[in-house]
Amino acid sequence: MALEIKQSLKLSQQLVITPQLQQAIKLLQLSRLELENLVQHELLENPILEETPEEAATKEEEEVSVTEPLALLHEPHDKEQKSPEVGNKDGEMKEPTNFDWENYMGSYNSAESAGGSEGREFSDEPPPYENLAPTTASLQDHLLWQLHMNATIDPEDVMIAEELIGSVDDEGYIKANLEELAKKLAVSLFRVEETLTRLQELDPPGVASRDLKECLKTQIKPFDHRERELLEHLIDRHLEDLERKNYPTILKDLKISMERLRELAHIISTLEPRPGRPFGGERPQYIIPDVFVEKIGEDYIVLLNDDGLPKLQVSNFYRNALCKKEMPSAAKDYIQDKLRSALWLIRSIHQRQRTLYRVTSSIVKFQKDFLEKGVGSLKPMVLRDIAEDINMHESTISRVTTNKYVQTPRGIFELKFFFNARVPSGNGEGLTSEAVKEEIRRLVQSEDSKKPLSDQIITDLLNKGNIQIARRTVAKYREILGILPASRRRQAF
Numbered sequence: 001m002a003l004e005i006k007q008s009l010k011l012s013q014q015l016v017i018t019p020q021l022q023q024a025i026k027l028l029q030l031s032r033l034e035l036e037n038l039v040q041h042e043l044l045e046n047p048i049l050e051e052t053p054e055e056a057a058t059k060e061e062e063e064v065s066v067t068e069p070l071a072l073l074h075e076p077h078d079k080e081q082k083s084p085e086v087g088n089k090d091g092e093m094k095e096p097t098n099f100d101w102e103n104y105m106g107s108y109n110s111a112e113s114a115g116g117s118e119g120r121e122f123s124d125e126p127p128p129y130e131n132l133a134p135t136t137a138s139l140q141d142h143l144l145w146q147l148h149m150n151a152t153i154d155p156e157d158v159m160i161a162e163e164l165i166g167s168v169d170d171e172g173y174i175k176a177n178l179e180e181l182a183k184k185l186a187v188s189l190f191r192v193e194e195t196l197t198r199l200q201e202l203d204p205p206g207v208a209s210r211d212l213k214e215c216l217k218t219q220i221k222p223f224d225h226r227e228r229e230l231l232e233h234l235i236d237r238h239l240e241d242l243e244r245k246n247y248p249t250i251l252k253d254l255k256i257s258m259e260r261l262r263e264l265a266h267i268i269s270t271l272e273p274r275p276g277r278p279f280g281g282e283r284p285q286y287i288i289p290d291v292f293v294e295k296i297g298e299d300y301i302v303l304l305n306d307d308g309l310p311k312l313q314v315s316n317f318y319r320n321a322l323c324k325k326e327m328p329s330a331a332k333d334y335i336q337d338k339l340r341s342a343l344w345l346i347r348s349i350h351q352r353q354r355t356l357y358r359v360t361s362s363i364v365k366f367q368k369d370f371l372e373k374g375v376g377s378l379k380p381m382v383l384r385d386i387a388e389d390i391n392m393h394e395s396t397i398s399r400v401t402t403n404k405y406v407q408t409p410r411g412i413f414e415l416k417f418f419f420n421a422r423v424p425s426g427n428g429e430g431l432t433s434e435a436v437k438e439e440i441r442r443l444v445q446s447e448d449s450k451k452p453l454s455d456q457i458i459t460d461l462l463n464k465g466n467i468q469i470a471r472r473t474v475a476k477y478r479e480i481l482g483i484l485p486a487s488r489r490r491q492a493f
Helices: 019-029 032-045 067-072 101-113 139-149 155-166 178-185 189-199 212-219 225-243 247-254 258-269 316-321 329-366 368-373 383-390 394-400 433-445 455-464 471-480
Strands: 049-051 291-296 299-304 312-314 405-408 411-414
Touching (some): 032 049, 032 329, 155 178, 225 258, 247 258, 299 329, 329 368
Antiparallel strands (some): 405 411
């Protein structure tokens, strides 16, 4: 078959995602902190962008006006032509037309570079409260401080103790192999174990233990001999029986009364299984809501949280520079490119805020019963419901509700919280999984502690209440709620 070259016309549609559209999509799914970081980065990278001074912010800043700067990219300007008074941004800000930017920039730089406090201006506002959170000393630092407080310890023992402290995990347990540690330090295993015993006497009680039983037995050393023997026997042989509430086996072995067993079990329950708990954990993460929902009269009002988010504007200095004919073409092209980028960023941020407002308003409309009555009245809702209500695509709704939080009269919730699968019910409307979890929590809280409700009994009670649910689903929800099985919730005393 012969090969030949042909020309043909073909009509087709293709979706091209421009860099500007990619930026707009990225802004939608950013959290508030990520958005603030991105804006600060753009302020450093783009000289056309600048932050609006707080004293210049007015009610008009809520309106978006970017038409005039866009015209600067295309329309020629005469040298004698007067530029308008206002630099366009996310709002309007009136400034003097003939502002001396060179003197202003010079005085600003000199003030920044001047030594001492007389050349600088400090804000009277206090730093954010999250920056004032106290830092907790680590467990290793706490142990090392106690170790070096004792000046009578042999230097070699200090070296061994420091190695042991370095292998203590966040829960307070030793994870190192003592034999390998002894070979590494070229000391006897007996000396390492002796040093470990002294290390276990430090605060917090039970620290540097090798397992749970050793941790608990270290904490009962201050008790008298007879009681300590019973507690050690209980820990060594019947710790699992205590967990399963298998009291007859314990009573038969220890030959004590139920009242005495109750006292011993209470003592063990007060011991700390994780000595490093007060020192461990990450620094708390503070949530700043993106949206506020407030009840005014009978209506719920949606308010965007703009506090801390810089208000951007186009620099009037560079805007006026485009009007000069003697400017080199390369410099003008650079300014025009940065101007396009700045205007698109401002537009994208405003579009993000408008979309967030519309999505939250739609959620409030659907979930008004939840705001009035609580979790039990949360309605089943999926992304499609909001997308159809505000005429947007489901992927857009998903991006907007990711890592966004709303503060309501019922508390602070992630926007994803309001989207729940439907659990069939007898009335035909269905319930959300969160409402079913709340009902399970209510049943467990009202149960008899001596006869706790099993998963099957909870399932039967929910079915009688027109909530159609399987036992395995009840078990899954119970585990999500952190509720123990019935056998471990039973209280014999």
